[in-house]
Amino acid sequence: MPTVRTRFAPSPTGPMHLGNARTALYSWAFARRHGGALVLRIEDTDRARYTPEAEALVLETLRWLGIDWDEGPHHQSQRRERHQQVVEELLAKGHAYRCTASKDELERSREAAIAAGESWVYRSPHRDAQLGPDCGEHVVRLKVPEVGRLEWDDAVFGPSGQEASDIPDMVIRRSDGTPLYNLAVVVDDMDMQITHVIRGADHHSNTPLQLALYQALDAAPPEFAHVPLIVNESGKKLSKRRDKVSVQAFREEGYLADAVRNWLVRLGWSHGDDEIFSQDDIARLFDLEHVGRASARADTAKLTWLNQHYLKSLPIEALFEAVQPSLEAIAEGPVPRSAALDRLLDLCRERSKVLTDFAPQARWWLRDDIELDAKAAKKHLRPVVREPLSKLRGELEGLDPWTEAGLEAAFERVLSACGDLPLGKLAQPVRVAVTGGTTSPGIFETLEVLGPDRTRARLAGALEWIAARADSA
Secondary structure (H helix, E strand, C coil), X not given: CCCCEEEECCCCCCCCXXXXXXXXXXXXXXXXXXXXXXXXXXXXXXXCCCCHHHHHHHHHHHHHHCCCCCEEEEEHHHHHHHHHHHHHHHHHCCCEEEECCCHHXXXXXXXXXXXXXXXXXXXXXXXXXXXXXXXXXXXXXXXXXXXXXXXXXXXXXXEEEEEHHHCCCCEEECCCCCECHHHHXXXXXHHCCCCEEEEEHHHHHHHHHHHHHHHHCCCCCCEEEEECCEECCCCCECCCCCCCCEHHHHHHCCCCHHHHHHHHHCCCECCCCCCCCCHHHHHHHCCCCCECCCCEECCHHHHHHHHHHHHHHCCHHHHHHHHHHHHHHHHCCCCCCCHHHHHHHHHHHHHCCCHHHHHHHCHHHHCCCCCCCHHHHHHHCCHXXXXXXXXXXXXXXXXXXXXXXXXXXXXXXXXXXXXXXXXXXXXXXXXXXXXXXXXCCCHHHHHXXXXXXXXXXXXXXXXXXXXXXXXXX
């Protein structure tokens, strides 16, 4: 096999679609496994929709996913002169021709074919006329062979092809002089010596025409691998109105790059029954032989499961860096890293599915102006817990060191002094007093990370709240 050269050629118009991201990942992984190169090419000829901001977002998304490239980014718009040169070569060799047919003429030709019960395969009356550049407004069409079969052995779908007689003479240069996609992509892949084109199955139907171009240019085509389309959990085509279709959407929801990358590679590819693949695993194991043909369902439950897996093993410094902006949004100010906060973030891992779950769980630690949940306070901060809470506050007054073990011993002493009160009868009122609600890590861990001063102050506030409620009853 020659040196493997793959390419990723996005058309930046907005956030990167899941399908494009998977194509980039597959192209990267295949090149890495075979010691080859990934070429990044920006197809920016649609100037009405292209923006530099969209291109920057594409590059940022690739970097976030850990997809690096070896060449580029090349810009297709900067290769216009080369595309024009190839069109002129095709004209000179008789493999293309100028066509002055109007839209009305094309429509009449189509209607005549339909009336005759035939499929419309356009062959222009100018096909053999050899019109010159001064023929007036015209397009340039490829002269597709009229006999034979344009076929290839697809690395995913197997033997594929189409009879040349079923392929119309397609336009390769518009009347305004701009080349069309099929010409530009073939020329670019040829010049950049791309050996393997990995792309979505929706491009499968483009391939016969592109093979005709390679044939006309007397160039060997690359190997094609058309990967299955990604559909939603109901099996329907992904829709912006109904589904999350971009990598950016999942990133903003708090999914880790490791999880999204692992999820994407499994949307169409398998390696036995394995589900967990690191970036190195993907580069080492990915192959085209185990890419399936059936549409791949974007199961977000699987993504969430993967994300929880990676959250549990994420180094604490990386976890803090990832959640720091959302912590500071709740704190309304800087939140420096500390041992107590590290401990709290570790405790929150088990209850978190995505990064955005952490900050709300840490609100009681980030702020001192906590608000008691009305329903929780009414249920748990009743006059009957006033004595146990008061005794606990006294036990905690001189507790040193402030550790889980010391806190647990203090609780046991209070429970015993209150007639062997069950732990839950004290722990839940304490939880409401110090966090404002009924959910937090274990009560001893919660108090340990909150610290002695804040814990005692909040218990005092809860006792005042109980007294005030009793006085107003």
